Amino acid sequence: MSATPRIAGALLAAGLVAGAGARGEARSQGRVGSVLYATTTRLYLDAGSRDGLAPGQVLHFQRSGSCRVEQVSETRATCLGAGGAGVTFPLPEPPPPRPVVRLPPPTRPAVLEQRRSVLASASYPHVDYREAAGGGLEARRGSIDAGIGHTTWWVSGGRGAWNQERADAGIRGASLGAGFTLDLDLSARRWSRRSDPISFRPDDPTQLYVWEASISRRSGDGGPAFSIGRVRPYRVPGQVILDGAQAGWRLEGGSEAGVFGGAVPNSVTLAPSFDHGTLGAYWIGQRVFEADSTVRFLRHEARIAFVNTDDLGKRVEGEALLEARITRRLDAAVNVRAGAGAAHGLGSLDTIRLDAVRLDLTARPFDSLSLSGSFRHEGGSVPELDGPGHLLLGGEARHADASAAWVPIEALRFSVLSGLSTDLVTQKTRRWIGPEVALTRLFGDRGGVSLGYFQEDGWAPGRSAWFQVLARSQGVLQILARVSWFQTSQIAPVDLDELGVSTSIQAQLGPRVAFRLSAMARTVLNGQRSLFGPATGQVMLADAELAGTF
Amino acid sequence: MSLLLVALALVAAPPPPSRMQPPGHIAVETRCEACHSPAGWTPVSFDHSRTGFPLEGRHVSASCRACHGSSTDFRAPVPTSCGACHQDVHTGEFGNRCASCHDPSSWATQFGPDAHRFTNFPLTGRHAAIPCEECHQNQRDRRFTRAAADCFACHQTDYARTAGTSLDHARAGFGIDCKSCHFPTRFKGARFAGHDACFQLSAGPHAGIGCLDCHTTLTSFATPGTCSTNTADCMRCHACSHETQTHARVAGFQCSNRKCYECHTFTPATGLRPPAARVNR
Numbered sequence: 001m002s003a004t005p006r007i008a009g010a011l012l013a014a015g016l017v018a019g020a021g022a023r024g025e026a027r028s029q030g031r032v033g034s035v036l037y038a039t040t041t042r043l044y045l046d047a048g049s050r051d052g053l054a055p056g057q058v059l060h061f062q063r064s065g066s067c068r069v070e071q072v073s074e075t076r077a078t079c080l081g082a083g084g085a086g087v088t089f090p091l092p093e094p095p096p097p098r099p100v101v102r103l104p105p106p107t108r109p110a111v112l113e114q115r116r117s118v119l120a121s122a123s124y125p126h127v128d129y130r131e132a133a134g135g136g137l138e139a140r141r142g143s144i145d146a147g148i149g150h151t152t153w154w155v156s157g158g159r160g161a162w163n164q165e166r167a168d169a170g171i172r173g174a175s176l177g178a179g180f181t182l183d184l185d186l187s188a189r190r191w192s193r194r195s196d197p198i199s200f201r202p203d204d205p206t207q208l209y210v211w212e213a214s215i216s217r218r219s220g221d222g223g224p225a226f227s228i229g230r231v232r233p234y235r236v237p238g239q240v241i242l243d244g245a246q247a248g249w250r251l252e253g254g255s256e257a258g259v260f261g262g263a264v265p266n267s268v269t270l271a272p273s274f275d276h277g278t279l280g281a282y283w284i285g286q287r288v289f290e291a292d293s294t295v296r297f298l299r300h301e302a303r304i305a306f307v308n309t310d311d312l313g314k315r316v317e318g319e320a321l322l323e324a325r326i327t328r329r330l331d332a333a334v335n336v337r338a339g340a341g342a343a344h345g346l347g348s349l350d351t352i353r354l355d356a357v358r359l360d361l362t363a364r365p366f367d368s369l370s371l372s373g374s375f376r377h378e379g380g381s382v383p384e385l386d387g388p389g390h391l392l393l394g395g396e397a398r399h400a401d402a403s404a405a406w407v408p409i410e411a412l413r414f415s416v417l418s419g420l421s422t423d424l425v426t427q428k429t430r431r432w433i434g435p436e437v438a439l440t441r442l443f444g445d446r447g448g449v450s451l452g453y454f455q456e457d458g459w460a461p462g463r464s465a466w467f468q469v470l471a472r473s474q475g476v477l478q479i480l481a482r483v484s485w486f487q488t489s490q491i492a493p494v495d496l497d498e499l500g501v502s503t504s505i506q507a508q509l510g511p512r513v514a515f516r517l518s519a520m521a522r523t524v525l526n527g528q529r530s531l532f533g534p535a536t537g538q539v540m541l542a543d544a545e546l547a548g549t550f
Numbered sequence: 551m552s553l554l555l556v557a558l559a560l561v562a563a564p565p566p567p568s569r570m571q572p573p574g575h576i577a578v579e580t581r582c583e584a585c586h587s588p589a590g591w592t593p594v595s596f597d598h599s600r601t602g603f604p605l606e607g608r609h610v611s612a613s614c615r616a617c618h619g620s621s622t623d624f625r626a627p628v629p630t631s632c633g634a635c636h637q638d639v640h641t642g643e644f645g646n647r648c649a650s651c652h653d654p655s656s657w658a659t660q661f662g663p664d665a666h667r668f669t670n671f672p673l674t675g676r677h678a679a680i681p682c683e684e685c686h687q688n689q690r691d692r693r694f695t696r697a698a699a700d701c702f703a704c705h706q707t708d709y710a711r712t713a714g715t716s717l718d719h720a721r722a723g724f725g726i727d728c729k730s731c732h733f734p735t736r737f738k739g740a741r742f743a744g745h746d747a748c749f750q751l752s753a754g755p756h757a758g759i760g761c762l763d764c765h766t767t768l769t770s771f772a773t774p775g776t777c778s779t780n781t782a783d784c785m786r787c788h789a790c791s792h793e794t795q796t797h798a799r800v801a802g803f804q805c806s807n808r809k810c811y812e813c814h815t816f817t818p819a820t821g822l823r824p825p826a827a828r829v830n831r
Contacts, residue, residue, distance in 0.1 A: 200683040297629040360645040421670035493741040537735030539679035
């Protein structure tokens with residue numbers, strides 16, 4: 001290294017030291033801050049609240065210009081204004097120093113250990129997890145559902161639309177204290193417009209239906225269990241509602257046995273009727289097994305009763321239901337009901353008839369594949385007593401269906417659905433089978449689309465296809481729209497083509513209030529080629545409901 | 551030796567504090583923050599979708615205990631079938647697959663006229679826009695097992711309503727297979743298959759007219775299918791003033807229904823055109 005640069009370096013160092021010393025002197029005497037970085041609108045300062053800066057303060061640079069303090073930390077600040085790096089400014093008087101607080105000496109380890117052990121052994125109740133009477137699988141907080149709605153049915157060429165207004169209310173398990181709960185389920189309906197021909201209660205434009213109005217006590221810890229009032233008997237398979245009581249004894253774990261009895265209301269109006277009644281006994285069993293056991297869940301229920309109803313007359317009925325989850329791959333349920341007429345008393349029973357056999361199976365051999373099927377035989381135990389024209393309709397029927405769904409990837413589902421339904425009285429049968437493809441996450445979390453086709457056979461053969469879009473904004477809005485085409489043969493003088501659109505909108509207006517709108521419209525071509533020609537027909541159905549949950 | 555002592559000490563040592571069970575929770579690790587927040591023990595936030603039973607719709611706001619019961623062991627199996635928690639108001643008719651008609655957002659049914667096609671009775675025409683109770687009248691049991699697929703089972707009163715009218719179905723010998731003549735949209739606008747053999751209605755100038763437009767008397771259907779009723783009320787639509795003018799050159803023309811038939815005898819070959827010889831040129 002030559003002497004010249006060495007001298008220059010020494011001078012520079014001396015200059016820097018002198019400068020620093022001068023600045024330190026300024027800080028100690030006049031106190032100066034400086035700009036570290038600068039953008040076109042904002043300056044970053046090397047001083048903060050410790051140096052007396054506060055937001056909104058205006059700083060005047062020592063040469064020229066100013067800026068307004070924007071945000072302040074202890075040692076840094078930003079300032080809005082124009083300037084350059086290195087620009088200095090006088091600092092205000094610093095705030096008085098905080099008094100020094102001397103902390104207590106650290107707690108001795110032995111004391112900490114003692115406190116920890118006390119905390120660990122202490123029991124304290126959780127806010128929402130306090131044990132309460134009435135616990136168990138059916139334990140629940142009471143809820144109140146209420147809603148008002150309007151429905152319109154309209155057909156072209158008819159005598160005008162049919163309009164119905166309704167108010168629905170439901171109270172489920174509302175606590176009345178001392179372990180008693182209230183259940184209520186009712187609907188009030190008013191036909192503001194209807195025109196002939198009317199089949200259902202033509203003389204009653206205002207209708208009230210009460211399906212449940214009962215007070216119950218049923219503890220998860222076992223003991224006596226009962227319901228009284230208009231009772232929907234608790235887990236008594238196949239038992240209709242009754243005006244009376246259900247009383248039983250409950251074991252810990254949910255099993256229960258008991259009796260029930262009372263008057264059976266009219267099947268059409270639900271008006272109380274002391275002309276009809278029922279008396280019987282029931283059994284409920286439910287058990288959840290360990291997660292690694294073969295049978296994971298088992299539910300079995302049974303009923304035997306003498307019934308006297310307006311539609312079936314006097315009978316003795318027995319019914320059993322068994323539902324099981326076997327591993328996590330198979331769900332199975334079977335339900336059997338048999339009955340015998342007892343028109344002349346219990347001593348002279350008719351031949352026992354099979355009223356119903358129902359079988360449901362769902363299997364998931366792989367996580368991506370689901371197979372399900374069902375079979376139902378409905379005996380002659382559910383005729384329509386007060387049907388159109390006061391005819392005795394209904395009768396024996398059978399139904400079966402099978403479906404398979406494959407989900408190769410999360411957003412794609414292939415399905416094949418099929419079914420069969422036979423009216424054993426008229427021997428009329430229909431069968432259907434078809435594929436469905438669903439892109440369930442085409443719009444990500446916002447929804448997807450599906451497309452399906454069915455080929456149909458039987459007394460009214462035909463085919464149908466649809467395209468459906470489901471869009472949703474999580475928890476706020478859900479819109480389902482579908483375009484459908486149906487072709488049906490042998491149900492009119494010519495093959496019948498129908499084109500329909502339907503939509504369902506659910507909007508959550510608040511945490512407790514929701515609005516639902518469903519609408520369906522079809523045009524029936526009646527052998528014509530134009531969609532809305534004079535010989536075609538149009539039908540429409542719209543339903544709007546405002547519902548709240550409290 | 552020292553290694554042995556260290557191993558014994560490790561074995562005999564109590565479990566680390568982080569493995570302790572919090573009171574009220576069984577066999578759960580103490581990662582409180584996985585469910586709770588410093589704001590309080592409630593509300594609890596937990597990603598339930600990892601359990602194989604994602605909480606959707608109304609299940610989101612259900613309390614934990616509503617499904618898990620009084621147990622504090624959330625790893626204990628909980629039945630996932632609907633019937634394990636919800637009582638069946640349909641008295642078992644539809645089995646345990648509630649999702650065929652309901653979704654978790656509400657008990658309002660998703661089953662509509664389109665879905666009814668997968669039963670023994672597709673809802674065509676007007677049947678798609680009538681209240682369910684018009685056919686399924688039972689309100690008590692909320693069952694829908696009325697297998698009345700036959701038209702006449704529901705429409706017997708409509709058939710009987712024609713008695714004493716000019717369309718007296720029984721008197722005319724019409725069968726009870728309603729769909730052979732009627733469309734499912736409305737009764738008016740029926741199509742009688744044999745009518746074209748006597749008088750074309752499926753096409754031509756009289757296409758689309760209703761039965762009652764012509765058949766106005768009780769004797770209209772005295773001999774159905776013979777083309778010899780001679781009771782059609784032509785003059786109801788064809789005004790005499792106009793027809794007299796247009797038939798000015800027709801010999802023997804009279805403005806009366808029976809006289810129309812003398813010339814306007816329909817045949818599929820000639821349609822309604824009268825024989826040329828009858829017209830005075």
